Amino acid sequence: MNIKTFTYTDFKENIIHTIDNRPYSLHLIVLPEDVELVLYQHWHDEIEIFYLEKGEVDFIIEEKHIHIKEGEAILIPPNLLHMALNTYKKKIIFHAFLFSPVLFTEAYSNSYYNRFVQPMKHNGRPYIYHFTHKSKWHNNFIILLKQIFKYYNQANIDLWELELHGLLYQLWNLYYTNYMITVDLSSSYHILYNKLKNSIEYIHEHYNSDMTLEELAKQSGLCKGTFCRYFKNLNGETPFTYIVRYRIRKSCEVLLNTDMKITDVASQCGFSNISYYNRAFLKYMKCRPSVYRKRYQG
Numbered sequence: 001m002n003i004k005t006f007t008y009t010d011f012k013e014n015i016i017h018t019i020d021n022r023p024y025s026l027h028l029i030v031l032p033e034d035v036e037l038v039l040y041q042h043w044h045d046e047i048e049i050f051y052l053e054k055g056e057v058d059f060i061i062e063e064k065h066i067h068i069k070e071g072e073a074i075l076i077p078p079n080l081l082h083m084a085l086n087t088y089k090k091k092i093i094f095h096a097f098l099f100s101p102v103l104f105t106e107a108y109s110n111s112y113y114n115r116f117v118q119p120m121k122h123n124g125r126p127y128i129y130h131f132t133h134k135s136k137w138h139n140n141f142i143i144l145l146k147q148i149f150k151y152y153n154q155a156n157i158d159l160w161e162l163e164l165h166g167l168l169y170q171l172w173n174l175y176y177t178n179y180m181i182t183v184d185l186s187s188s189y190h191i192l193y194n195k196l197k198n199s200i201e202y203i204h205e206h207y208n209s210d211m212t213l214e215e216l217a218k219q220s221g222l223c224k225g226t227f228c229r230y231f232k233n234l235n236g237e238t239p240f241t242y243i244v245r246y247r248i249r250k251s252c253e254v255l256l257n258t259d260m261k262i263t264d265v266a267s268q269c270g271f272s273n274i275s276y277y278n279r280a281f282l283k284y285m286k287c288r289p290s291v292y293r294k295r296y297q298g
Contacts, residue, residue, distance in 0.1 A: 022161065024099035026152040031092040038084035038092055041252075041296060046098040047120070048076040049171075050084075051145055054093040058085045062245075063284045066130050073131040073142055075175065077124030081249060083296075095149045103168065116176055119183070122193055123236040126183045129175065137178045144171040192234040196220050199227065203239075207246050208270040213239065247271065248284045255293045262289045 024046075031038060038057050039050075050059075051073040059066045059074060061082040068074055068084075076082055078101070086092055101117040120127050131138045148167050151160050193200075199219040203211070216239055217227035231239050251269040254260060263274050266289075271277035281289050 022157065023102050024097070024164075026149060027096040027098075028149070028152050029092070029094050029096070031086065033086075033089050033091050035092070036086050038086050038094070039082065041081060041083040043079055043081045044098070045078050046100050047078055047117075049097045049145060050074050050076065051095045051097075051142070051149065052092075053095060055086065055090040056088045057092065057094070058087045059083075060085070060286070061128055062125055063286075064125070064128060065286060066128070068130070069132075071133065071142070073145055075127070075129045075131070077120040077127045079121070080124045080128070081252075095145075095152070097145065097148055099168065103165070104172075116172065116180075119180075122234050126236060127180060129179055137174050141171055141174045144174070192230050195222070196227075196230055196234055199231070199239075203243055203246060207243060207250060208268060210270075211243065243270075244280055245284060248281055251277070251281070251289070252285070252292065255289055256297050262293075265289065 029038075041060075050068070052068050052070055054070055056070065057068045059068060059082060061076060061080055066074060101120070104117050131141055133139055133142075144167050148164060148171070151164055154160060197220075199216045202216065202219045213224045213228065217224050220227060222230065228239065231242070235242055237245070247270045251265050251271075254265045254268060255262075258265075260268070266274050266277035269277075271280070278288060281287075281292070285292055287295070
């Protein structure tokens with residue numbers, strides 16, 4: 001499978017997830033035992049809920065590894081790099097529901113939207129959630145999800161669209177009230193992002209260069225201490241960790257899209273020390289750069 005067929009060079013998926021121009025899509029995929037790659041490595045703007053009907057799958061979402069068993073589901077926030085592997089060589093049947101957060105703005109004011117969905121935009125990793133059958137609300141969530149998947153490939157969307165929206169709001173209410181509100185993060189996401197936007201954009205533009213805290217804080221007109229505090233509240237990690245993670249992601253692009261030597265890849269992506277690059281890559285991607293390239297290139 002060629003990753004370039006499905007994603008842009010930064011791994012953003014170039015498939016548009018819509019049904020008749022509605023901001024969501026439903027998928028049913030069946031894979032034989034000998035197919036290793038269940039989901040190619042990618043990210044997208046939509047929230048994704050994956051349900052495994054048959055088989056076992058290992059998900060890699062950023063640096064997290066999550067094992068999904070038959071009958072379980074996983075919620076993947078937007079903008080997170082993820083892939084899934086058929087490690088156990090079983091037949092795979094899965095469903096996926098992808099929807100834009102804009103769906104919630106149709107029913108709620110902006111203040112409620114910020115409360116229910118917006119936190120995922122800036123720091124999605126804490127909101128990844130694995131649904132098993134360990135609690136009643138997990139079971140209820142999966143029941144609602146399976147009802148949504150009944151609309152897969154059905155014509156006459158006008159006849160069932162409102163029912164799908166109603167099921168989605170019930171499903172999201174379960175997730176929000178049982179898990180999302182328990183995540184201890186600042187509620188002022190849009191305020192923090194507006195304060196730090198210039199610094200974040202500066203990191204993305206200059207990730208392969210040396211950067212100091214003073215330099216980054218200056219982009220947002222803040223002192224170092226305030227900048228570091230705001231940055232961690234928004235992104236869930238320090239500026240240094242964010243930069244290293246971003247450099248690793250960019251190096252993945254280079255590894256899969258070029259034949260450049262690994263030492264040159266490291267240097268191009270801001271790592272002056274190849275040993276440190278190898279350690280950081282292993283930490284976040286759970287394998288060495290050479291193994292990653294061999295496993296996923298093409």
